[in-house]
Amino acid sequence: MKVNHGANLYDLSSQYGFSKEDIMDFSSNINPFGSSKLAKEYIVNNIDKVSVYPDPEYLELKTSISNYCNCSIDNILLGSGATELISSFIKTINPKKALILSPAYSEYEKELSKIKCNITKYFSKKEYNFTINIDNLIEIINKNNYELIIICNPNNPTGFTFSKNEIEKILNNTNSFVMVDETYIEFTNTSIYSSTSLVDKYDNLFVIRGTSKFFSTPGIRLGYGLISNYKVMYEMNSNLDLWNINIFASMMGEVMFNDNKFIENTYSLMTKERDYLVNELSKFTDLKIYNSQGNFILCEIKSKSITAKEVREKLIHKRIIIRDCVSFDGLDEYFFRVCILKPEENKLLIDNLINIFK
Template identity: 75%
Template sequence: MSANHGANLYDLSSKYGFSKEEFMDFSSNINPFGSSKLAKEYIINNIDMVSMYPDPDYTKLKDSISTYCNCLQENIVLGSGATELISSFIESINPNEALLLSPAYSEYEKELSKIGCKITKYFALSEDNFKINVKELIKSINENNYDLIVICNPNNPTGFTFSADEIKEILENTNSFVMIDETYIEFTDRELFSSTKLVDNYKNIFVIRGTSKFFSTPGIRLGYGLISNVEVRNKINSHLDLWNINIIASTMGEIMFVDNEFISKTEDLMTKERNYLYSELNKLKEIKVYETQGNFILCEIKSKKLTGKLLREKLIPNKIIIRDCFSFDGLDEYFFRVCILKPEENKLLIENLNKIFD
């Protein structure tokens, strides 16, 4: 893992003498409550499936995704993680100019740079609490006639989220293709914020999701995209390998996307812990805490007594890892981000921050 993608537990374990399991990794925005028990039990009880090829059409997997996202099965494309789909989509539409809402995940810029695309960054500002006015954004898009708009929704690291109605407004009032990365959408009110319901009716939107974060399965490398533009969808599929999803990932997806008990329980747990952590962080007078719809919270050290990097270094000996945000364009060295972990870990984080800022 590069520095731009959070902590490298292997390096930290070697440096500090702790096992990887001992660290409380608040830099990793993965659901800490684990993955679907139903899906894992099925894999364990049917492990001999590894001797079979996956269904090349992934019919059952797409059925589950279609039910989960309320979209047509024919509009689903599958990838080995969300990053593969980001790359394939950008290569397929080959934009000359793109607008990247920032701060943002570094892979967007990396993939756009590969094809020589001119990149303009539209920065959300701390003085606006990182909120973006959709009408001002639309005006900027139309003034510059961008080929592609890249939006992470909820945004990582700020937590700001456009509603589905606001995304619809962008689609209806611009001529640009809009790529929406919904990696963290399950931590929000999906009915209000998710754009999947727009896909079947609009040809200029591509919604990307992964299963690493909410479903806590980064190891299976399963991502999916939703797009009704047939020409672009066919190009994306032409860039992907046959059987690009292994049979373990495919089978887990078939089950976990319709494991409603797991989904509901995880939503409740994460919302409760996010509310707790947000409330407790707000009690620290030296820190400004930004509103979030994600499973992470962006903070700014107002007192400037120490940087995010120094705060991170102070916490590591206590087996706590946070993310300093200096690598994100538009954020200075006083920003840091914490993700939502289990109740006892969240309490320990607050206790340690209180000691440092007391």
């Protein structure tokens, strides 16, 4: 992305004259089924802790994350959202040459540019359905001696996902730091795709996760990074503020990472609705639908009968917001992305797209 990160519901509601609550935001890749009920109840029942400082070591929160991610508690860094950790890690290792797997989240390039890093983009291509050949990638990395490789896994917006075994192959066959952004990993089968269990084994791996998307908690600003490289860990910790996680974010994390019923139910609901949307969107002769492991689906208007921006404008008047993808490097004006919402909203999206492409 070059400019924005999605729809601004405040601006849209003001511009079009309808309330934010009436907007169906298919541009926002946040779990629409809400956050852990157990975690929210825990906050409500302990609201008086607003007068208490958080534990500066965050021991209970880190224990919860350690169990959830199957990694050592000593290898956990906490941040006020994932973006803070992306910035801190890049500043700490200070690479001179970096490779970003693209299309990608704009913050990677933004943070690398701040340190005047030489940035190369490795583009997945639509001719190969945005899949990436791991052997070719490793060859390119070694040929150019990149100090940092940045991978969003699953990739936003294409939905392509490396398996844990493929990430391990990169780690075993290169000398680069590898930063894996797992913002959307919980929408996949984590036993196959997540790299968190590799952190204890490889000191050149940094895995980033947030709680905004899957756990539907963007308001608490809780992110965490996993790394076993003591030198990098120490320097990053030295630059993080004391009590950088507020007590309610910490408390929510302590509960929701252990709320297995919520986790399993969310994964099941999101997978079912993603399958529904993929199936229905694939019926459109005008569209090509790309396989996704994320909670979003990349669509291409292959007929070129209308641009993604024009589709977006038509849907806005129906209070439906999608993401046209022209701001993603490597994607043209015929790509758009839809995220997974609730069943009735997903059906309404399909009905409105039928009217546009009929």
